Amino acid sequence: MPFIINGKTYPSINDANVKGLTMAEQMMIEREFKKPLEKIFAGLDISDKAFKSLSEDKQNEIILNQRTATFIAIWVARVRSGEKLSFLEAIDIELDGIEIVDDADPLDSTTPPLNE
Numbered sequence: 001m002p003f004i005i006n007g008k009t010y011p012s013i014n015d016a017n018v019k020g021l022t023m024a025e026q027m028m029i030e031r032e033f034k035k036p037l038e039k040i041f042a043g044l045d046i047s048d049k050a051f052k053s054l055s056e057d058k059q060n061e062i063i064l065n066q067r068t069a070t071f072i073a074i075w076v077a078r079v080r081s082g083e084k085l086s087f088l089e090a091i092d093i094e095l096d097g098i099e100i101v102d103d104a105d106p107l108d109s110t111t112p113p114l115n116e
Contacts, residue, residue: 010077
């Protein structure tokens with residue numbers, strides 16, 4: 001599912017026809033967040049039932065990881081399109097300036113993991 005940001009379409013790394021993260025992109029992400037991908041994307045493949053059984057603090061942690069994964073996907077999409085942006089520059093978008101094309105969750109567990 002592509003992103004449309006201020007009228008420009010960017011393919012998402014979750015799209016079947018777009019390759020997953022490269023090793024360089026993984027390093028770029030880990031450097032930005034100062035932790036390994038496994039921690040950044042922890043809990044994204046959790047079922048709804050398992051999610052509901054967690055404490056509120058753990059649920060909030062997973063929600064934050066979901067948002068972070070979406071922001072990372074936007075950053076990678078923009079960098080791949082040739083834009084030279086820091087992470088914060090890439091996600092400095094007004095909410096009404098971005099659209100995720102498709103009503104499916106970009107972090108749905110049926111999509112391939114970002115690091116494959």
